[in-house]
Amino acid sequence: MIIVMRQDASREAAEDVAKRVEALGLKPNLIFGEERTVVAVIGDDRRKDREKFESCEGVDKVLTILAEYKIASLETKPEPTVIRTHDLVIGGGNFGVIAGPCSVESEEQILASARAVKAAGATGLRGGAFKPRTSPYSFQGMKEEGLKLMAAAREETGLAVVTEVMTPQHVDLVASYADVMQIGARNMQNYHLLQAVGECDKPVMLKRGASATMDEFLLAAEYILDQGNQQVMLCERGIRTFETHTRFTLPLASVAYLKSKTHLPVVIDPSHGTGHSNLVPSMCSASVAVKADGMIVEVHPDPSNAMSDGAQSLTFKVFEATMQECRKIADAIGLTLH
Template identity: 75%
Template sequence: MIVVMKPHPTPEMIQTMVERVEKMGLKAHVIEGTERTVIAAVGDERDGGREALESYEEVEKVMPILAPYKIASSETKPEPTVIRVRDLVMGGGNVGVIAGPCSVESEEQIMESARKVKAAGATGLRGGAFKPRTSPYAFQGMKEDGLKLLAAARDETGLAVVTEVMTPHHVELVAKYTDVLQIGARNMQNYHLLQAVGEIRKPVLLKRGASATMDEFLLAAEYILDQGNQEVALCERGIRSFEAHTRFTLPLATVPYLRQRTHLPVVIDPSHGTGIASLVPPMCTAAVAAGADGLIIEVHPDPKNAMSDGAQSLTPEAFEKVMLRCRKVADALDYKMS
């Protein structure tokens, strides 16, 4: 249930209400909006709990949360969550653009990528240091050396670094070098990993599993939120279907659907969603038109010789054109691209 406090509660009032909620055996999550402060009381609710909480003078009302995902639901927080990391902003009418290669391959490659996507207008740099690959013989990434190169690229360009973490015991290491922790599609339901990134106070980009339903996707986000990390962005990266003309099927209806169900920012990955570089630009503009809060795009200075996902990677020149097209759409809809 949601405990809606009366306007302008003092910190003491909020803390007292948190203690009351916890005495009922529920977990309290304080969510402060621009107009209201609410406390999400999550757990096995006792009979009479709602009436007991409504009786306090500082409480305006208590409402049940109908969605299975309690903290992620827009019932809990009608205002959109806005994630700000350096110059990267996602949510609340802001379209954050994250770009870079699939994998960090060398200092020259990642530095060139960072400079060029920055020049084109991106504010986030993507690049895999730890790479989950279908084959055990494929390139697995440069690991900590790759993280160091990403941090060096950030130091030079100011771009926020977004990279994947694959296991709970790597969370602290990856968090040391990165600005946004990415959970890949294969790990969307790795609940120990979700809880581990929930304990780290850094934003998380959670990718939808290739066969996950919307409820499963949002409940995966709930695992992170439940640990106290309120900065989670949901990333649609395509799902498996019977179609074979693209790598995955990219359902852009995900954007307006999630915007109705959750306050969390929604990011689109057209690179994995199509797997074909020529299809990425139109899907980028379509995603912005649909109301996406961010884009994550693979850009490589030499896609033909990329160590992973070259077929879906844009050249820096193509990425620059994409940014120009997306800005036109964003301007028409009064969105701000960052």
């Protein structure tokens, strides 16, 4: 259930309600929104006595949340969550663009990529330092050296660094370099990792698992939110189906569905969602048209010689043209493209 505070209720009143929740052996999550403050009550439903809270100072009403995901639900927070780090803004009418290579391969490669995507209008830099690969013999990433190179690229360009963290043991290390922690599709239900990033103070991009349902996706986000980190964005990167013409099937209807259920921003990954660079630009445009909150795109100085995912990576020239088209669509439908 959620306890909705009156608009004129003080912060102290909300904190007092939270203490009363704790006294019942339940977990309170204080959410301070622009329009209202709510206390999300998590725990055994048998202990949730609405009457104990309806008469508390500052309380407007007590509501039962029907969805399994409590903190991620629109019932808890009706206004959209907005993620801000450096110049990257995602959510609330802002379309954030994150671009860069699949893997950090060298200083020259990541700096060239950062300069090019910045010039084209991106405000976030993607790049993998720790790379989960299907084959143990494939390139696994430059690890901490790759993180250092991305930090150097941020120093020069001002782009927010978005990179994947793969284990709970790496969270502190990656957080010391990254601005956004990415949870890859393979780790969407790695609950120890979700809880670990939930305890840090960096925004998290959670990618949908290749076979995950919407409820499983939202409940994975709930693990992060439940630990206190409210800076979570959802990334639709395509699901596995019977089709073979694309690497995955990219269901853009996910954007509309998620926005009807959650306040968390939704980002699209057209690179993994298609697996073919010639399909990526149109899916970027479509992502803007369906009013997603952002996109994450693979861009490489020389895709044919990329150490990973070259087939789905855009050249600098194609990315620049793609951004021009996306900006036209954003202007037409009232989105601010960052």
